[in-house]
């Protein structure tokens with residue numbers, strides 16, 4: 001079994017915009033990043049979802065992307 005604890009310690013969490021399922025008893029949610037212009041429906045129970053906030057590990061793009069961003073500052 002891989003250590004989940006280690007991952008939690010290494011990845012900082014921050015309040016993240018998410019869509020949460022409005023159905024009671026359903027834990028369905030998705031990051032706002034993946035949402036569409038219209039209100040998404042829950043993938044579990046197909047009820048409409050509402051926007052909210054949730055403590056989530058920071059979404060870290062690949063290291064290569066971060067380097068690209070830093071290099072990208074120099075345009076000219």
Ligand SMILES: [Zn+2]
Pocket residue numbers: 021022023026027028042043044045046047
């Ligand atoms: Zn649901």
